[in-house]
Structure formats: C-alpha cells, structure tokens
Amino acid sequence: MIAKKLLLILVLLIAPSINATAAINITVQTSNGADINSIAASLGGTVVDSMPGGAYLLSVASMPTGPLPKGVESIEQNTLLILPRFKGAALSTSSGSGTLPWYANQPAMQLVRSELARTRSTGRGVIIADINAAIDVSHPALRGHLTGGYDFVGSGSPRTRVGATLDQATSSYLDQSTASFLDQSTASFLDQSTASFLDQSTASFLDQSTASFLDQSTASFLDQSTASFLDSGSAGHGHATMVAGIMVAIAPDALIMPLRAFDDSGTGDAFQVAKAIRYAVRNGAQIINLSLGLSDQSKTVQAAIAFAAANNVIVVASAGNSDSAASQYPAVLPGVLGVAAADRNDLKATFSNYGESVFVTAPGVNIVTAYPGNGYAVASGTSFSAAFVSAEAALIRSLTANGVADAIAGSSVNIDGLNSSYAGQLGYGRIDLYAALTSQFQTTVQGPASRQTDRYIVMFRPGNSKADRQATASQHGASVRFNYDVVDAIAISVPSQAALAMMRNDNKVLEVIPDRPVFLLGGAGGGGAVTTSQVTPAGVTKVGVPTTTSNGAGIGVAVVDTGIDFKQTDLAPATQSFTAFGTSCQDDNGHGTHVAGTIAALSNTIGVVGVAPQSKPYCVKVLDSLGNGTDSTIIAGLDWIYNNANLVTPVIRVANMSFGRIGTISDNSAYRTAVQRLYNMGIVMVVAAGNDRTREVSQIVPSAYPEVINVASTSALNGTTACKTSRSTIAADTASYFTTDGLLNLTTTVGVTVSAPGEDKEDINSSCAAVSTGILSLKLGGGTIRYSGTSMAAPHVAGVVARMMQAGTSGVENIRTKLRSSAQKVGTAPLNSIITGYTFDGEREGIAKAP
Ligand SMILES: [Ca+2]
Ligand SMILES: [Ca+2]
Known part of the structure; x- marks a missing residue:
C-alpha cells in the first residue's frame, strides 16, 4: 500500500515582510x-x-x-x-525517466483525456515559456524537453530591490538542499495520515505506477550552456520544476523555455515579469505560462501581455489560491487565460479562486510531478492547473496557429452542476484535452485567438426599455454592441472588470452572461466540381426532388450563417437582410453560400438545384469570414428575424442554423429566450446536431434547446471500398462518422428529430479507413464545391420544411410530427456504420422526405 513509500507532507508558505526604506x-x-x-x-x-x-x-x-x-x-x-503558495508532499521513489514521465497517466491526466489527446498532438514545434523561479534542468523527467532560457535575476548587474527586503526566515527552505528539505518535513509527516491528504485514485495510482516503473534512461539533448545558470544553487526550489514536469507529461514534444524572473526566495517584481514576457515573445514562444499572481494591477505587465497577444502568443495564468472571487492579476486581464483548480471529481479545489479571473478550470489537487533532486512530489495549487492549460494550448497550437483559446473554451466540460455555489464562476468549465483536438474544433476554429473577455450579454429585469438599458451601460462605462428587442438584454463590451462588476451589481440587471464563441458545423469534404449543366445533388434526390407544385414557393427561409454570395446566379432571389459584421451580408467564408444552395438554389441550367428552389432565402449574417461568431451575434440575427419575419414578403417561416458550441440548455438565458420567442411565432428553427460523435445533442447549443428541429447526418449514396482485408462497404443512409446524435425525448422534445444527408457517401480506402465525399452545393465566387457536416444535413430539412409549409402544415410541433411520420426508413435508418465509432442512440428516426 501507499504507506510503504516515504511520503512527506509539507506546507510551503512564502510571506515577505516589507520594511519601509528611503527609496522606491x-x-x-x-x-x-x-x-x-x-x-x-x-x-x-x-x-x-x-x-x-x-x-x-x-x-x-x-x-x-x-x-x-x-x-x-x-x-x-x-x-x-x-510565487503562489502551494501544498505538496515529496515522494521517495527510485524513478528514472522515459520519453514520457512515469506519472503521465495519473488520474488527473486521465480525467482530461491526456493519453487520447496525444494520439492527435504531442505539441511538436511549440515553445512554452515558463516564467518562474529556478528549475532543476538535470531532472530526468525534464531532460530533452527544455530549450534555452534566460535568467532575469542573475544576469547583468544584479539590482538591489530598494523599498522592500525579504525576511529570509520565511524562505529558508529554498536555500536548502533537497535532503534537508525532506528531513524537515518528517515531523509533520508523522502527524498526518497520508490517506487524508491523497484522494483514493491518486493513492492507488502511485501504488501501481511505482511498482511497474521501468528505469529507462534516455540520452536526450540538453543545451548545457544556456541551461547552466538554472541549476546553480537552488535545487531546493520546487515550483518551476513541478510546473514543467506537468507540461512535459501532457505535451512531450513541446519545448519549455525556462525564464527565471523570481529569485531563490520566490520573489520577483512586475518589471522583471514584464521583461520576461517580452523576451518570450521575441524569442519564439507561442505560449507563456504564468503560474504566479500580482497583488495589484500593473500597467507594465498589462502592456507586455498586450504585446504578447498582438503577436498571437497565448498567455495562461493561475487564478490564485485564496478561495476568493477577487480579481487576480494577471489572470483577470483581457487576453489571459486564467485557470482555477478542481479535484479529481470536478469539484472546485477548496483553495482555488473563482469568478472573473477564471477562463477555464483544470486539475490542481494531488498532482504528481517532478521535484528537484531527481525527486517527485504530489502537490496542489492553481499553479499546476495553469500548467495543464499551457500544455493543452501547446497541443492545439501544434496543429493550428489560430483559435487556440476558442478551442480550449469550446471543448471544456461545464462543471457548474457539481459546483452550484460557484455556478458561472468556473469559466467555461474543466478542460478536456482530447475534445479540444477533435476534428470539429481542429477544422472549424480558424479565427484569431479571440478570447473576448470584455464581451458579455446582460439580461435586464422586465420593464427596462432599450433606452434604460443603454443608459445603464453608459453609466457604468460599458459600450453597447447590440440592444435587443427579442429579449430584455444587451450585448456589451466593458473597459474593465470594475465596470463589469458595476453592471452586475446594478439592480436593473438580472444576469451577466459570458459571450461564448460559436462554431460552424461543416467544412470542405471531397473537393469541388465543375459542371456545364445543372446537377441535382444526391442529397436533394434523397429527400425528394422539387416539383412544379412542391418547391417552397411563398416561403421565406432565413439562412443564419456566414452570409450569402450575391454574385451566385443560382441565389439571385436572396436579399441582404442583416449582418452582425460591417455593412454587407455578402458571404466571405463560403459556408453560408453552400447552405443556401442546398435549401434554395434555383432550378435552371447551372450549378445545382436546391430542395426548395422557389423558397426565398434571407441572408442573416452572424458569423464572420473565419466562421467566428458568438452568442451575441447569433442573438442579433434572431433579433432581426423577430422584428422582420412578418414585415417582409414572403414572410419568414423557417430559419436554418448550421452552427453550435458546447454548452447546456441553461447556460445562456438570453439565447434561450430569443429561441423561445421565435418558436412562439411559429418559426421553425432547423439546427445542425453537431459534428462530435462523442457527444449528445443535449451537450451542444442550440441543439440542446427543445424548440429546435435537430438534424443528424447520414450518407446519401452507397460507398465503395479499396480495402483488401474486407470487402464490406458503407451503405447509403448510414450514420455519418462525424455526426452527433441523441434520442428524441418525446416529452421534452430535446433530441434529434430526423436525419438527412450531410455527405454524399463514405468510401473505404486502401488503408481501410473511411473517406467522406461531401454534399455538392454552391461555392463562394462561383461554381460548386463539396462540404461535409451536419451543417449540410440541416439545410436539406429546412428545404423539406418549406415544402411542408407550402403544402399547408404550420406550427413547429406539427412540422416536427410531420417530419417524423413522413420520414423514410423509420426504424431502419440511420444504419450503424461498419467502420467508424458511431454508437446507436436507441432510435432510428429515419431520413427526411419532402411532400
Ligand atoms: Ca441551379
Ligand atoms: Ca437516432
């Protein structure tokens, strides 16, 4: 059992005493x-x-x-x-190191799916600068994982910190050898039971891991010349070594650039930290880890962080260990990903800060990591949670230069339900490394790393007019981005956390909600096509080719997307309706044009024909050229529909929404209210279910809303195979390898209503892997192109709904019933995939069929 190991409990507290002197x-x-x-x-x-x-x-x-x-x-x-306080226990274990430290699969790392994530990315090519105290560069777990660093404490002429002196007594442990550090702690070890310190999962992990540990020594690269300063005289300091040990275990091919800005007493200053941040940016770091806190705001540090952000460098900081909602610098600053700590059960760590300083939450309790002197330790603190997120950022950054923060946010698991006292105060939730690297986020997150920490949606109490809301925002220094009619809310940006706090405390205000990023749910699939005559796409054939009497005539369909290409002759009837970006609804991405083509491409001699070619597409642009939008831009589009649906001719009766984000039914009451208002107007909102087969629609917004019609994806045609070991093929009407699904709950109406083609087919290649051929539709700039995704399945159903309405069905629930009763192959389709990981959700709801 665990007791046979030498476990030494210690509590490290660093407290400087400030002596008044003459100079500052x-x-x-x-x-x-x-x-x-x-x-x-x-x-x-x-x-x-x-x-x-x-x-x-x-x-x-x-x-x-x-x-x-x-x-x-x-x-x-x-x-x-x-440097922040942390609690830890030294592990006495005869452990060497392989490429991956022996503790890489400890419970905390299993929780965030670190091992699975490494199948997608190991952080290769990414440099993480860690601004910290001295590091043990010779530690076996860190060998080969460090790149040249810099010592801002020891280099040049050492400057005397005037105005504050450090009480050496409180920091003496740092100057001592590892041996004496361990000796000192023996007394406290005897006084405490190890069981109460470690959770069971960590304890049992340690018991197993050390037993089966392999002593693999690697002759790894280490640049001794640049690193020599680091191991001079402070082996007892654990903070930097422990932080690096975590990052190495998660992102083994990333390189850590150790920047020493804290002396052996654990003390530094804002000037040194700012200097180190600028150094990191200039020397090629893509990620900067700040497992540290400032007692106060510093313009110097803020300017350095802005410099980092301007250079597309991700800055991660610990939220602090004071169990407080108070703003922690630099975690709270715009452009910084602040990290709170949670335990193995996703409960907020008792010591962790929460509130506005928190962007996401990560494991930070009983983390096993490297410790100076070839040792290992178990430690707790938000310092270590920040290391998890910096390593996660490195994994993503290795695959894509942009959208890193959005991918981290969008893939995190909401843990508010487990932490009701801190609901809304643990950021986007607990990180999930594997989800952050799944194809949905990899392929659709392309925009600038836009953590818009200054953007919020503010719900007002009923009865506050738009003018009242505007005045309240102005009074507190917030600027209004959108002032809605569909819901008693505004979208704002705030100049400071103080302004946000004033908004939140205003008694006219009901709730302040983070403005979360939204992603497209479809992308390039199987190349393009050049045709000399009009093609009827396979998906249109599957749901029913339009006829002279069933073609959507007289039905307005809002295409809530990236815009529409108004130069496309096939979309000539489309009108510029609304844009959340600039002044034009012209598509600058391609997604919206493709979606609009599937719904409404004219039946003529060119391009494609849509499911409802006589329906009228209304362009509602809520996502920008990179497919980036947020809840506030989506609500702005819904607000336009709310105000205009019955004023335009023909009236708008259907809205296609091929986007989503990870979330829950209750995480944005403004968004939900807007959807409910449109539902009450009888507008049928057709939504892409999602492109993450590991999730249910109930975990994606707006799919989780009962008011919408969720559409899962199937293949339209039989696939082929080039696989020599199996001649099986993927048949038409098989669940797409990417689709999210979820049994429809007939009481709540949450779930997938019906399936529709989101790709033409899935072939099996000579490597026996599935390859998608996308849906053919209109291309931005002219011609046609193929895209795959549930984004492409939804517009087939939007077209079917337009034709059902043309034939006389109205009311969202009547449409839902009709879609299900008239579907093809109910009880048979979607077929299980023979090759991919689709797991049947319990209902074969069938493929949509037009009247
Ligand atoms: Ca056409
Ligand atoms: Ca199903």
Whole structure:
C-alpha cells in the first residue's frame, strides 16, 4: 500500500515582510525617442533597469507627484511579486525517466483525456515559456524537453530591490538542499495520515505506477550552456520544476523555455515579469505560462501581455489560491487565460479562486510531478492547473496557429452542476484535452485567438426599455454592441472588470452572461466540381426532388450563417437582410453560400438545384469570414428575424442554423429566450446536431434547446471500398462518422428529430479507413464545391420544411410530427456504420422526405 513509500507532507508558505526604506523603484513608460537620462534627472532618480518598448526602472526617493515630465507616458510603483503558495508532499521513489514521465497517466491526466489527446498532438514545434523561479534542468523527467532560457535575476548587474527586503526566515527552505528539505518535513509527516491528504485514485495510482516503473534512461539533448545558470544553487526550489514536469507529461514534444524572473526566495517584481514576457515573445514562444499572481494591477505587465497577444502568443495564468472571487492579476486581464483548480471529481479545489479571473478550470489537487533532486512530489495549487492549460494550448497550437483559446473554451466540460455555489464562476468549465483536438474544433476554429473577455450579454429585469438599458451601460462605462428587442438584454463590451462588476451589481440587471464563441458545423469534404449543366445533388434526390407544385414557393427561409454570395446566379432571389459584421451580408467564408444552395438554389441550367428552389432565402449574417461568431451575434440575427419575419414578403417561416458550441440548455438565458420567442411565432428553427460523435445533442447549443428541429447526418449514396482485408462497404443512409446524435425525448422534445444527408457517401480506402465525399452545393465566387457536416444535413430539412409549409402544415410541433411520420426508413435508418465509432442512440428516426 501507499504507506510503504516515504511520503512527506509539507506546507510551503512564502510571506515577505516589507520594511519601509528611503527609496522606491518606479517603472517609467516613455514615449518614442524620449531621453531617459534627462527624465531620470528631472525626477531626481537613477536608472536601474530597462526593457524593450521604452519602459525603465528608476530608483527614486519617493513616488513623484505633480505633472509627468515631458516624454513620460505613465509612472507606476514597481510591484513586488511572490510565487503562489502551494501544498505538496515529496515522494521517495527510485524513478528514472522515459520519453514520457512515469506519472503521465495519473488520474488527473486521465480525467482530461491526456493519453487520447496525444494520439492527435504531442505539441511538436511549440515553445512554452515558463516564467518562474529556478528549475532543476538535470531532472530526468525534464531532460530533452527544455530549450534555452534566460535568467532575469542573475544576469547583468544584479539590482538591489530598494523599498522592500525579504525576511529570509520565511524562505529558508529554498536555500536548502533537497535532503534537508525532506528531513524537515518528517515531523509533520508523522502527524498526518497520508490517506487524508491523497484522494483514493491518486493513492492507488502511485501504488501501481511505482511498482511497474521501468528505469529507462534516455540520452536526450540538453543545451548545457544556456541551461547552466538554472541549476546553480537552488535545487531546493520546487515550483518551476513541478510546473514543467506537468507540461512535459501532457505535451512531450513541446519545448519549455525556462525564464527565471523570481529569485531563490520566490520573489520577483512586475518589471522583471514584464521583461520576461517580452523576451518570450521575441524569442519564439507561442505560449507563456504564468503560474504566479500580482497583488495589484500593473500597467507594465498589462502592456507586455498586450504585446504578447498582438503577436498571437497565448498567455495562461493561475487564478490564485485564496478561495476568493477577487480579481487576480494577471489572470483577470483581457487576453489571459486564467485557470482555477478542481479535484479529481470536478469539484472546485477548496483553495482555488473563482469568478472573473477564471477562463477555464483544470486539475490542481494531488498532482504528481517532478521535484528537484531527481525527486517527485504530489502537490496542489492553481499553479499546476495553469500548467495543464499551457500544455493543452501547446497541443492545439501544434496543429493550428489560430483559435487556440476558442478551442480550449469550446471543448471544456461545464462543471457548474457539481459546483452550484460557484455556478458561472468556473469559466467555461474543466478542460478536456482530447475534445479540444477533435476534428470539429481542429477544422472549424480558424479565427484569431479571440478570447473576448470584455464581451458579455446582460439580461435586464422586465420593464427596462432599450433606452434604460443603454443608459445603464453608459453609466457604468460599458459600450453597447447590440440592444435587443427579442429579449430584455444587451450585448456589451466593458473597459474593465470594475465596470463589469458595476453592471452586475446594478439592480436593473438580472444576469451577466459570458459571450461564448460559436462554431460552424461543416467544412470542405471531397473537393469541388465543375459542371456545364445543372446537377441535382444526391442529397436533394434523397429527400425528394422539387416539383412544379412542391418547391417552397411563398416561403421565406432565413439562412443564419456566414452570409450569402450575391454574385451566385443560382441565389439571385436572396436579399441582404442583416449582418452582425460591417455593412454587407455578402458571404466571405463560403459556408453560408453552400447552405443556401442546398435549401434554395434555383432550378435552371447551372450549378445545382436546391430542395426548395422557389423558397426565398434571407441572408442573416452572424458569423464572420473565419466562421467566428458568438452568442451575441447569433442573438442579433434572431433579433432581426423577430422584428422582420412578418414585415417582409414572403414572410419568414423557417430559419436554418448550421452552427453550435458546447454548452447546456441553461447556460445562456438570453439565447434561450430569443429561441423561445421565435418558436412562439411559429418559426421553425432547423439546427445542425453537431459534428462530435462523442457527444449528445443535449451537450451542444442550440441543439440542446427543445424548440429546435435537430438534424443528424447520414450518407446519401452507397460507398465503395479499396480495402483488401474486407470487402464490406458503407451503405447509403448510414450514420455519418462525424455526426452527433441523441434520442428524441418525446416529452421534452430535446433530441434529434430526423436525419438527412450531410455527405454524399463514405468510401473505404486502401488503408481501410473511411473517406467522406461531401454534399455538392454552391461555392463562394462561383461554381460548386463539396462540404461535409451536419451543417449540410440541416439545410436539406429546412428545404423539406418549406415544402411542408407550402403544402399547408404550420406550427413547429406539427412540422416536427410531420417530419417524423413522413420520414423514410423509420426504424431502419440511420444504419450503424461498419467502420467508424458511431454508437446507436436507441432510435432510428429515419431520413427526411419532402411532400
Ligand atoms: Ca441551379
Ligand atoms: Ca437516432
């Protein structure tokens, strides 16, 4: 059992004492070309340090008062920083290292599906800068995983930190050897039971892992020259080694750039951290890990983080270990992914901060990792949670340069239900590394890493007019992005967390909701096509080719998407209706044009013919050229439909929504309310079920809403095979390899209503893998192209619904019933896939059929 190991409990607390002295250090931000020497003279100070970007550290007698000297943009006192407290236990184990540390599959890493994630990405080609204290570069778990770093503490002329001295007594453990560190803790070990410290899963993991541990030594690359500074004299300091040990286990092919900005006492300052951030950006880091907290806001650090963001560098920071909702810097800053800690059961760690500083939550309790002196330790703290997210960012960044933060957010698991006291305060939820790397996020997340921390949706109490809402926002310094009619809400951006807090505390305000990113649910599948005459796509044939009496005539269909290509002759009847971006509804992505073509491409001599060629497409642009949008842009599109559906000719009776995000039925009451209002108007919202077969529609928004018609994807045609070991093929009407599904609950009406083609077919190639041939439809810029996805299945049903309405059926539930009663192959289709991982959801709801 665990007791046979030497387990040493210790609690590391770092607390500096500040002694008042005569001089202080200030950071002076100069404007371009300013002479720092004359500025220093005018302030009566001396220059201590400098960094690129025109920031200087000056020692002065007292904080300057009065007007700023010429050439100075701002002055702030240099903030003293200390590394966060953490709790840990040293493990005495004779462990060496393989390429992957022995603790890589510990329970916390199983929880976030780290092993599965490594089948998709190992972080190759990505550099994670870790701004921390000294690291044990010779640790076997870190060998071969480090790249050249920099020592901001020991390099150059050491500057004296004037204005604060450190009480050596509280930090003495850092100066001691690992041996004495362990000796000291023996006493506390005897006083505590190991069982109470470790959760059962960690304890049993340790018991198994060390027994079967293989002593593999690897002759790995290590640049000793750049690393030599790191192992000088502070082997006892564990923080940096422990953080790096986690990142190595999750992203073994990423390289860690150790940047030492904290001395052996665990103390640094804002100027050093800012300098290290800028160094990381200039030296090629794509991710910066900040397992640290500032006691106060620092413009110098904020400017460095903005510099990182402007260079597409992801910055991750720990949310802090004070069990507090107070803002923690830098985690709370725009452009920083703040990370809270949770335990093995997804319960918020008792010590973890929560609230606005939190972007996501990650394991941070009883984490096994490397410890200086070839040792290992079990530790708890948000420092370690941040390391998980930095490593996750590296896995994604290895595959795609953009959209990293969105992928992390969109794939996280909402854990509010398990943490009701902290609902809405644990960010997007607990990370899931494998989900972050699934094809849905890989292929559709292309936009800039747009964590729009300043964007929120604000629900007002009923009775507050649009003018009231506008005035409330102005009063608190928020700017209004959308002011809705469909729901008593506005979408805002806030200049600061203080402004957000004022909005939240205003008694007119009911709720403040994060403005979450939304993803398209379809993309290129099987290339394009050039045709000289009109083609009837296989999916249109499957659901029923239009006739002279069944063609959607007189029915308006809102295409809520990336826009419509108005140069496409096949979509000539389309009108510019609404755009959440700029002034034009012109498609600049291609997704919306493809969807619109499946619904309504004219029956003529060119391109394709849609399911309902006489229906009228209305262009409602809620996603930008990269397919990026948020809940607020979606609601803005629904708001336009709400206001205009009955004013236009023909009236809008159907809306196609081929997008989604991970979420729940209750995570955005404004979005849900807007959908309910449209439902009550009799507008049929046809929604793509989702492209993640590991999820249910109940885990995707808006699919989780009972008001919508969810459409899962099937293949339209029989596939072929080139596989030599099996001659089986994938038949028409088989569940697509990517489709999300979910049994329709007839009471709640949550679930998949019907299936429809989201791809032409799935062939099996010579490697015996399935290859999708997409749905043929219209291409942005002219001609046709094939796309696959549930995005393509939904518009087939939107066209079918238009034809049902043309034939006299109205009311959303009447349509739902009709779609199900008239479906083809009910009880037979979707067929189980013979090759992919589709698991039957309990109902074969059939393939949609037009009247
Ligand atoms: Ca046509
Ligand atoms: Ca089903």
